[in-house]
Amino acid sequence: MVCAGTGCLANGSLKVYEKLRELVSEKGLLIDLDMTQDACGEAHSGESTAYGIGIAKSGCHGFCQMGPLVRIEPQGILYVSVKPEDVEEIVEETLIKGRIVTHLLYHDSSQGTAVKTEDSIPFYKRQYRVVLANCGRINPEDIREAIAMGGYYAIAKVLDEMTPDQVIELVNASGLRGRGGAGFPTGRKWGFAQGAKSCRKYVICNGDEGDPGAFMDRSVMEGDPHKIIEGLMIAAYAVGADEGFIYVRAEYPVAVTRLKKAIKEAREYGLLGRNILGSDFSFDITVKEGAGAFVCGEETALISSIEGRRGMPNPRPPYPAAKGLFGKPTIINNVETLANLPSIVLKGDSWFKSHGTETSPGTKTFALAGQVVNTGLVEVPMGFPLRDLVFEVGGGTRTGRRFKAVQIGGPSGGCLAEDQLGVALDYESLRKVGAMVGSGGIVVMDEDTCMVEVARFFMQFAQNESCGKCVPCREGTKQMLALLTKITNGEGTKEDLELLEELALAVKDGALCGLGKTAPNPVLTTLKYFRSEYEAHVFEKRCPAGVCQALKSYSIDPDKCRGCTVCQQACPVGAISGERKRPHSIDAAKCIKCNTCVEKCRFGAIIKE
Amino acid sequence: MGKEIEQVFQRKFDKVNSIVDKHERKVSNLIAILQEIQTEYRYLPEEVLTYVATALGIPPATVYGVATFYTQFSMKPKGKYIIKVCDGTACHVRHSEKLRYLVREKLGLDDGKDTTDDLRFTLETVSCIGACGLAPVVTVNDDEVYGQMTPEALAIVLDQLISEEHLDGSIEEKGEKTDGFPAENEQAHESDDGKGRQRC
Structure with missing residues (x-):
């Protein structure tokens, strides 16, 4: 199975897929994968050549850093960074002779060994995959594979054995909380909608994963779309809805295609439509594409957007559960929340509660990115220590630079310093330190990152995406951005710092929707945990990380410079002069601070302050 | 020349009509309609927005409001x-x-x-x-x-x-991808300097 998630596609996995098909069919071994052949290979362990070789595209494995990934069943071998040139070797050695191609295995640098299967790679070892269980293991474009892995069993059980009340009771008992960020108990939300009297009700899957740095919803939508469809069906049955929508952001074209295909297949199999599986339950789903507006992740704004209007939030109450889409009771659940439902139905609430913490049961998928060795998707039980996630699963910082901060929860979350690494990843613990689970994006930053600039970056984002409806967010983000820009330009004053903090608190209290209320979080947390950096910018006019352009100055250390002229040739503006084999110097007036000389110098002679 | 432009316009609105019809002229499909129009022309020409508003029976300001709210939409022509x-x-x-x-x-x-x-x-x-x-x-x-x-x-x-x-990079080559847009493009050039065809 060749990974065809967006990440691996970017790394050229389609070429690998085509080459594999070509070579295997030349040898006359290619078969069409069919469920009768046991495509997943879970059940038989024999020589695969005896049955022929099936080649399929799978969804995202989550280990995007090492893509393209190729997984060979039934042995469970995982090859990483596979290039089209490697395909011949895989076919000859592994597929035909059953031998392992060692150089394509994942190499664990801490142990210095090659690792054969996925489960023994440190990145995967401590994960517990519920939501991502099928991602990378099935072909998302074939409903039969989803069914073979237990797909649609839960809805069958629900329709066959349970009343809507029992479903809500079960979800309540499991303690499942919304995975979109705020963590509202899912069962309670459903209860409100179920109780509302109306001839029509709607359920919506929120796939508008706008948080920069988060991509777990994309992976589930691309890798296991049927799980989301099934989850949405369970929700619809529980609250009494007969129409559902999946709202996907425009930036995820692959997810849109796969979901549409999955829905079409589900209809053909009678799993969507009238009287599903012979019951009285009728339900159908439409995919709605967003058009690029972060605020549409907020539920009332999302509803406006589905109705074809500007995606602006509305004051709550009334909550969507009472008056939502087209004025009817509506339930909106996040992709990951819905993807948890089938397992809860099949395995029960006590199984679900056996993972995670008491107040935050179950698992949570985090998207690990930034300056960390292993980037990708990580599903761990709630309450997992942040430190272990960054250093054990993530493998620590890249390029050996010192760890500086970790940003959790996107523009609504906060930046935590090393001292806060002990925090457990659950709703309450994170809120206590000023961050939030958010959608679960975790971006690791090293010492080369300026925290004031990061705060400015997030404020720029919040200001761009502010819909403009309420004054605190519209004006507040603008003013905060102006202050932060002033500080990064080295023009900030002590009063600016105080004003910034005051404004941040005002916006937090005064904004209309969740997005506005959380927009100051990156500012507040950086002010709290990295205050000295702000102070260095304001009082000493210095950027400790050497990021802020206006505060940087470059010079050459005459003791280290060998006069090799490389920097002189590389400088785009001719600011460096000097004779061959003599120490060079930089003309500060000409220098545009592009950092090129630092990157080119082989002797570390350029001093950046 | 005037006749040609008229034909170009006619062709353009034919396409818009079929897109609007495909979405059952529903206001709730406005975003999808605009997305398809943008795929067709690579941007949202102002006259097309007015046309869509009339077709859906809503004020042009509503359509314009949606078109300017979402970052995906562009009111200016985009590149190939x-x-x-x-x-x-x-x-x-x-x-x-x-x-x-x-x-x-x-x-x-x-x-x-x-x-x-x-x-x-x-x-x-x-x-x-x-x-x-x-x-x-x-x-x-x-x-x-x-x-x-x-x-x-x-x-x-x-x-x-x-x-x-x-x-x-000739104009003909560009024409393969979309049928409405190059006409739009040429037209823009013509009004610019009268010899847009030779420009590229």
């Missing part, structure tokens, strides 16, 4: 190649701004200008395309995704696109 540089958090901390500088420099785009004069290239900054594991990421027309980019690697990609454009 849309180069998106991701500036999500992960890409940002892996220095995506260098990539942006490079694209601007290579394509000769000043600050505040996102599309080249010959309508070949448009530079966009997106806030996250969800490929954070591969940061920094650049996409070309959404179908080519380049991960773990460096300025050097991106320069090669851009050079290739630019040289391809020089080799077979």
Whole structure:
């Protein structure tokens, strides 16, 4: 199975897929994968050549850093960074002779060994995959594979054995909380909608994963779309809805295609439509594409957007559960929340509660990115220590630079310093330190990152995406951005710092929707945990990380410079002069601070302050 | 000439009509309608917005409001190649701004200008395309995704696109992809300097 998630596609996995098909069919071994052949290979362990070789595209494995990934069943071998040139070797050695191609295995640098299967790679070892269980293991474009892995069993059980009340009771008992960020108990939300009297009700899957740095919803939508469809069906049955929508952001074209295909297949199999599986339950789903507006992740704004209007939030109450889409009771659940439902139905609430913490049961998928060795998707039980996630699963910082901060929860979350690494990843613990689970994006930053600039970056984002409806967010983000820009330009004053903090608190209290209320979080947390950096910018006019352009100055250390002229040739503006084999110097007036000389110098002679 | 333009307009609205009809003239499908129109013309011409408003029986201000709210929509013509540089958090901390500088420099785009004069290239900054594991990421027309980019690697990609454009960059070639747009394009040039056809 060749990974065809967006990440691996970017790394050229389609070429690998085509080459594999070509070579295997030349040898006359290619078969069409069919469920009768046991495509997943879970059940038989024999020589695969005896049955022929099936080649399929799978969804995202989550280990995007090492893509393209190729997984060979039934042995469970995982090859990483596979290039089209490697395909011949895989076919000859592994597929035909059953031998392992060692150089394509994942190499664990801490142990210095090659690792054969996925489960023994440190990145995967401590994960517990519920939501991502099928991602990378099935072909998302074939409903039969989803069914073979237990797909649609839960809805069958629900329709066959349970009343809507029992479903809500079960979800309540499991303690499942919304995975979109705020963590509202899912069962309670459903209860409100179920109780509302109306001839029509709607359920919506929120796939508008706008948080920069988060991509777990994309992976589930691309890798296991049927799980989301099934989850949405369970929700619809529980609250009494007969129409559902999946709202996907425009930036995820692959997810849109796969979901549409999955829905079409589900209809053909009678799993969507009238009287599903012979019951009285009728339900159908439409995919709605967003058009690029972060605020549409907020539920009332999302509803406006589905109705074809500007995606602006509305004051709550009334909550969507009472008056939502087209004025009817509506339930909106996040992709990951819905993807948890089938397992809860099949395995029960006590199984679900056996993972995670008491107040935050179950698992949570985090998207690990930034300056960390292993980037990708990580599903761990709630309450997992942040430190272990960054250093054990993530493998620590890249390029050996010192760890500086970790940003959790996107523009609504906060930046935590090393001292806060002990925090457990659950709703309450994170809120206590000023961050939030958010959608679960975790971006690791090293010492080369300026925290004031990061705060400015997030404020720029919040200001761009502010819909403009309420004054605190519209004006507040603008003013905060102006202050932060002033500080990064080295023009900030002590009063600016105080004003910034005051404004941040005002916006937090005064904004209309969740997005506005959380927009100051990156500012507040950086002010709290990295205050000295702000102070260095304001009082000493210095950027400790050497990021802020206006505060940087470059010079050459005459003791280290060998006069090799490389920097002189590389400088785009001719600011460096000097004779061959003599120490060079930089003309500060000409220098545009592009950092090129630092990157080119082989002797570390350029001093950046 | 006037007749030709009229025909071009007629053709344009035929297409718009079929898109609007396909979405059952429902106001709730407005976003989808605009998306399809934009795929067709590569931007949302103002007269088309007014036309859509009339077709759906809603005020032009509503359509205009939606078209300006969402970042995906553009009221200005976009280039044949849309180069998106991701500036999500992960890409940002892996220095995506260098990539942006490079694209601007290579394509000769000043600050505040996102599309080249010959309508070949448009530079966009997106806030996250969800490929954070591969940061920094650049996409070309959404179908080519380049991960773990460096300025050097991106320069090669851009050079290739630019040289391809020089080799077979004639108006006819552009016409293959969309049928409404090149007419629109020529028309814009004609009103500019009267000899737009020779410009590229």
